Each structure stands twice: as C-alpha cells, then as structure tokens.
Amino acid sequence: MRSSFQRAVRAAAVTLALPLAASMLLVPSAQGAGQTTQEHVPVWDKGTGGERYVSLGDSFTSGPGIAPMRAECGRSEKNFPTLLATTLDVTAFTDASCGGAQTKDLWAPQTWSSGAAPNAPQLDALGEDTTLVTFGTLGGNDIGLVGLAQACAFGTCVPASGTDPLAAKFATVRTELARGLADARSRAPHARMVVVGYSTYLSPGECGPLASMLTADESAYLQSQIDRLSDTLSDVATDGGALFVDQRLIPGAVDHTVCAAPNKQWIRALNTYNDGVTFHPSACGMDAIAQYLRIRIAEDRGETAPAFDGSCVSAGPGDPDPEPDDTEARLEALNAKAATVKATASCTRVRGVRTVRFAARGGEGALAGLRVRIAGKRIGIDTTAPFRVDRRAAKVARTRGALSAVVRLRDKELSVYRTVRLTRPGCAR
Template structure:
C-alpha cells in the first residue's frame, strides 16, 4: 500500500481517536488563564505550560472539559507536593507551540495564550513538553497502531523537529523576560510505547513502535539540547526506570501509558495514566528540589565601544560532534515477565547525529544497529548460556556533514545478568 493511500485510509480513524483533543486556532485573547488557586501569601508562584502529555485528558476527576486538564495531572501533583502559594495550569490538550502566543479553541472553550499566565510574580515554570502536536503525533501514532508506519519517511519529521529549535529558544527568552526571577524546567516526552508489540497496541509491529518512539526521542533530544544551550534544567522523563514494564502491554492497573483500550480508571488512548502522572511528577520534583551546587558569578560589564557587534560564528562540525558525543547515554534494562526475561540495550542523546551503534557485553557478544531508535533486545537465557560478562559498551558513530566521530559509553550489567 502506498504512503498516500495509507494516509487516506487512516484519516477518518485518526480523527476518531483525537477528536476530543482537537484544537483549532482562534482569535488572539488578552486575558490570562485563571489560576487553580492563589492564596495571596508568600511562597512559590508556579505556572505550568504544555500539551496533553501533562494536561491529563481522560484522567478523572477532570478540572475542565475544554483542555482536558485533570486534577491528578503532573502540574497539579507538583504544585500540591510543593505547597505553592499560587498555581496556574496553562497546559492544554492538542496545544501546539503556536498556542504559547495565540489562543486555542479547545472543545468550544477559548483557552488564552499559555504565556499570558506568566507574570513578574512567577517564580517557577515547567515548560512542556510541547511540539508533538506540531508534528501531528496523534495521527502518526494512530497510523502506527492501525496499518503500520515503519516504512514511512523520517526526514520530513526530522526537519519539522529541527525547525522547532528557534521556537524553544524564543519561549525560554520570553519566560525570562516576563518572569525575571523564575526558575524554568524544560520537560521532554517519556516512552510512548514499549519495544515489543502486543494486542493492546493494535496492529503495530516492533518496527512500527520503534519508528514512533525514535521520533519522540528526537523531539525530546531537541528540547534537551536547547535547554542545555540556554542553561535551563532538562527533565528527561525517559530516564525513569520501568517504562517497558508499565507500558500499554502491562495489566491496566500497572500501566503508565495507555494503549487503545477505553478504561474506566482514566487516561486517554496513547496518553499517560493517573499512575504514569504520579511517576512523572515524582521525577520532575526530584529535578526541582535538586540543590544548585554552584551560583554563577555575575557577568563583568564590558566597556562600551563604537565597534560594530559581530555575530558569533556557528559551531563547526567538530564542535557539534564533540557536544553531541558528550550527550550520548546507554541504558541496559531487564524487561518482560520472569520466564521470558529479556535485556534491552538502547542509546539516547546524540543530538540527532547518531548514525550507528555497536553494542557489546564484555568481549563475547555484540550487535550493530544502523537505524533509530538504536536498540537491541536479547533473551536473558541465551546470554547466560553464552556466559557474557560486563560491562555493557555502546560504540556510537556520529556524523555531521562529512565529519565523523566515534565515542564509547559504558554501563554496568543489568540486574538480571549479574
């Protein structure tokens, strides 16, 4: 089936999946999002920006029908745990990055621009995640679980993700301008889908799920890269251990991410559950509470000169590769039920420059992956018979233009192989 035919086939089905979350651009609004609470007392003044990944559509009890904000979503859990003086939840289902500056029509309810919630009194901001709806992630996810997506071209989506880079820089700059004393934390997306397919994820194959997660990873990597460049802490939700064990393939009560099933205990299809929100909020709180070890010295004023300001040169390929290599991380995890235990090795980071990864445990076993998401999975029983021993090493090849660099990252053996 051709790509165009596939898209026509799934258009109606995709609309049915995301219809409750669709948002259409509306005229600009000047009023701000109403705070959830404001005790008019000293303390933290917290504003949350983001899309449905943090808003929590389908998780009951719902705060509003328009944006699908739940009273058990990530921002509310963070605000409650921190006992903030005021809390404004500007996150909204189906929000795109344009809705930071433009109002959003959410189920016939006009949601003002999210940035309107931020003012000089704001002291804490969680930014995102945002960007998935700019890429039509709901439509892509539905394609993956209905007719497959592993053979779809990735370059257009990669280009769209890269095009969001200046948008993230702009929003960070504007938050700082509106709230000069606020701490900003940029959130990435977690693991949407597991490595292995199951009935709760429709017709998706392992390759389809890998395709979908690879694009989500690239978006998270872009957010993390911009955050690092702008000196903003990045909350990488992928770093939470247990995503595969608590995926849509797990028992409903154990799921952090929902599949296609309509469940009474809440959570929209292919979105976090209430349990998932709790885990993600705890990880976000760890980042917020992490002490600042060093306070940068104030900049030294430079004498004013009449010389023209020269724009800084863009980083060279060698500089880009060095920065990308330092961001590479390898993970070794035990997944699956005890009788069918498997080890999953994966590589994250690399700022989109990774071209090949060779995995090795000691000297006796290796696998090479030349396509994102750069993962490999092997049965524990086979690895034990081969008597593999650690550490786990990933030799990663990165490329920018014609320049190339190789780096090796090591981690300990996962617990099921020790």
C-alpha cells in the same frame, strides 16, 4: 487478524475523536470570531511571596480523562503539575496547559473545544514574580504525532531508507521551542525553567495489546520519533540553561507503557478503564511524573531527593504471571559495568583533516551512549557502537574549557551515567 483489530480501533476513534495520539487526541483549531478569551486564573493563590509555579504544555501535561476534571482545556485535578504543586506546597499555582496545544499557542489564544472560550496565550500566565515554570511537554502536535500514529495503525508509517519526512517539522519545532523558552525566561526572569520531555510509550519488541495493529518495526519507528522529540526538548533546555527532566528515565518507565498489563499502565492503550485517554498518562502515570519531577528539582536545588515510589496500581486487570522485581540487583550490576568504561580523546586524520576523535569503550555490552562536552556545552553525541565523535581539531582548539565525556549504560528501563574528564590532546591545545 489485523483488519479486525483495525475495526475495533476505528470504533474507539469515534468515541475518542482520534485513535492514537502521542501528544493530544483533540485536533487544535483556530480561534472563533467574537469569542472571549479564557484568561489564566490561579488554581490557588495563598498570598504574595513564596513559590509561585506556572505550568505550560499540551494534553500530556493537562491530563484529559483523569477524574476529577476542571472545566478548561481537559485539565485534571490529578495531572502532574497539580500533584507537583501540592508536594512542593507552593504559594500560588497556575495551570496554563491545554489539550491540543502547539508551540504557536504559547503566543496565541487557543480554541480547545467547540463552544468553549479560547485559552489565553500560555506565556501570558507568567509574571515577574513567577519562581518555577514547567515548560512542556510540548511539540507533539506540531510534529503531527497523531497522524503518524494513525498511519502506523491503519497502513504504514516507516519511511523508505535514507528519507526523513519529518525533518522540516522537527527543525521548525526546535526553533519555536527555543523561542518559547527564551520568551518565558524574559517574562519570568527569576523563575527556574524546567523543560519536560515525553515518555516511553511503546516498549521494545512486540507490544501485546497492540500486536495485531502495529508491527515491531512500526512500533519502534513511532517510539523513535517520540524519542527524537524528547531529545529536541533536551537540546533546547541545554542551550537555554534550563533543567531538563526526561520521563524516559523515570524508574520502571519501560515496564509501564501501553504494552503493559492494564493495571501497570502509566500510558494508556485503547481501553483506558475511565482513567485517562489513549496514549496518554493514567492517574498512576501522572503520579510517577510528579514524583520524578520532585526528585529532579530537589537534586537541582541541592536538596535531599525523596525516594521514588512505583507502587501505584492503575485501573484494569493485572498480569496473570508477573515477573519478579530484580531492579536493585540489575542497577548494582549496571553501576559495576559503568566502572569499566574508558573514554579517550585522541588526534587522528579523517579524509586528510586533522581531527580529535572522542571515543568510549567497555561497559560489558551495556554502553548505550556517548556525549562529549567542552566547558559543559555539548558538542557531539553518538548512541550506536563504536561510540565515537569526530570533531575538527582546529575547532576544538578554539573552544576553551575542560573536555568531558558523559557515557550512558542501559539495562531495559534502567540507565546510569558516568562523567569522565578527558585530557586535551596535543592537536587541540
């Protein structure tokens, strides 16, 4: 059964260039000798002043396969940056995103397609008058998520217990993303930087359309590395003073993965129905991302956030037996559970060293994470029970500022957060 499905995937690979890509189906290539670089030209520019928006990123940003397409870099006229720019009614909009982009392409010309002029370094699109930048999605091609997805599909991808074959790549990409964000800020000092993380590609458990190709463990490992990249982008955003937008928190995201019925897919499976490419957003997916970005930007600006509309229907057949929508009731229950969470900071000893132990409990089984902050800066995180973070008391004492715990509660695709102010224990005063 698995071998027959693999043959079908290999056939799809001939058409799509690579079968599964968590970031981009096109393989990045070096700049050809003598080629003229394609400079960044605004999609529109209505004059000076006003909101001037630049988008940076890879193919999850550019939107290959979603008609109508622009000529460069697999950019769709319906990708999320264009939809966001339209919604915000920006004065000027430049889309520098490009299929196959790696972090190095922030500074170097990128050949994205045979015979095409290389895309200019993405950071060259920024200027002193830029007021808004979406930074990412970016980093998936550096990590090699394409190869990881292929390994999962055609062999095995789950590493031996205690090993981490991607550790060095993640360390490098974290450094390069941080450097890129810092450079973007220096080139556009008046712009609000918005870092965009990746989405949920694979729902927990068995994935219907890919069940013959990926085991549950392979599916979980592949999604865990995508989550790891999103968490890396989150850390870079926090350290760089940028707004982080987590696509995993888009309302209903976990119900619109490659595992959903085709007409519900925000991320496409093997059959894309001429709407996007494999493991990339559909037109509805791009719409969902743009809506959620608009909501988060409004919240960041202290404006009234628009309501999210998840009614978009993707091309393809539907689920013959859809489940009733109980989202509102589950969200109400999750908020009630959040009220039961207790967070504490206490003094203890760990291997003879005086330690501050931050802990969270309660939540009636929905508790999913604990983040500890001092003066707003994160100092630790735990996403597994018993949800506690240990830090040397002397180090906590040297770091002045208010202590707080941010707890996350989760029910499938729904998440709520609660911030708890903590009392500084005696050993850390």
